Amino acid sequence: MEKQSGNNGDIIFQEERLNKIQMLLERDNRLVTTELAKELNATSVTIRKDLLILEKRGLLRRTHGGAIKVNRLYHGLPLNEKEKINLEEKMRIVKKAVSLISEGDTIILDSGSTTSLLAKEIKHFKNLVVITNAINIVNELLDTDIEVIIVGGNLMKKAATTMGALADETLKRLSADKLFLSVDGIDLKIGLMTPNISEAQTSRVMMDISNEVVLLVDTSKFGRRSLGVISDVKRVDKLITTKKLSDEEQKRFGADRVEVLMV
Numbered sequence: 001m002e003k004q005s006g007n008n009g010d011i012i013f014q015e016e017r018l019n020k021i022q023m024l025l026e027r028d029n030r031l032v033t034t035e036l037a038k039e040l041n042a043t044s045v046t047i048r049k050d051l052l053i054l055e056k057r058g059l060l061r062r063t064h065g066g067a068i069k070v071n072r073l074y075h076g077l078p079l080n081e082k083e084k085i086n087l088e089e090k091m092r093i094v095k096k097a098v099s100l101i102s103e104g105d106t107i108i109l110d111s112g113s114t115t116s117l118l119a120k121e122i123k124h125f126k127n128l129v130v131i132t133n134a135i136n137i138v139n140e141l142l143d144t145d146i147e148v149i150i151v152g153g154n155l156m157k158k159a160a161t162t163m164g165a166l167a168d169e170t171l172k173r174l175s176a177d178k179l180f181l182s183v184d185g186i187d188l189k190i191g192l193m194t195p196n197i198s199e200a201q202t203s204r205v206m207m208d209i210s211n212e213v214v215l216l217v218d219t220s221k222f223g224r225r226s227l228g229v230i231s232d233v234k235r236v237d238k239l240i241t242t243k244k245l246s247d248e249e250q251k252r253f254g255a256d257r258v259e260v261l262m263v
Helices: 008-028 033-039 044-056 087-098 113-121 135-140 165-171 197-208 247-255
Strands: 030-032 060-063 066-069 106-109 129-132 147-150 154-156 161-163 176-181 185-187 191-194 210-217 228-231 238-241 259-262
Touching: 008 030, 008 033, 008 044, 008 066, 008 087, 030 033, 033 044, 033 066, 044 060, 044 066, 087 113, 087 210, 087 238, 106 113, 113 129, 113 135, 113 176, 113 210, 129 135, 154 197, 161 165, 161 197, 165 197, 176 197, 191 197, 197 210, 197 228
Parallel strands: 106 129, 106 176, 129 147, 176 210, 210 238, 238 259
Antiparallel strands: 030 066, 060 066, 154 161, 185 191, 191 228
16 A cells, blocks of 8 residues: 555556545645544555645645645646646546547647647547647657647747747637647636646637537646636536536536536
């Protein structure tokens, strides 16, 4: 039970424990290290390391003997760090997303760790057009039959993505069947969010030129707020998520006519 890293299975196990800690924090607002250790069948040393990881992600603040919930804005993580978070959940989301793609489609893959995983799962398509502003997704699709349209613009190196006025103007000259969007936070009152204002604007343009918007979000994204607001939740057509939605959340998505696909 104490494995932390070393192979992919160990990383997934740790992320499952981190997800449980986040859910308990969401419920109780405050955590006690000794109680967490008993509930999760782990040592206090392991729990303290987990809390440190979550604090670095901006999800809590450690205190003497535990941690408390924080409501400050999420400032994002480098892509290589985001890719390790909630990997098992993201793969379940991606598998469902692939089932929504058909040969002949023109799709947009926004930048993000979940859409990066999606790019790896669509390599078998023979007749597909992918529009993207994510450099890593472009690299992923180089040796495939997929036609790739690269959106130019200002490069945000931490996220390996382009954005800004040039990217927006390029996108406005295009049209797509589906947009697969991965965001940093979703708040039912405020909407979909990302730490960068320019990136939020580019994502809005992607939504405008797409016939259907498919939002891909794992459990950790709910309730998280960032500086840049992309849009209201009602702009989304389909939501693929691993979160077990509350009755209130289900009613809200229903009112906004968002089709929810829980995986």
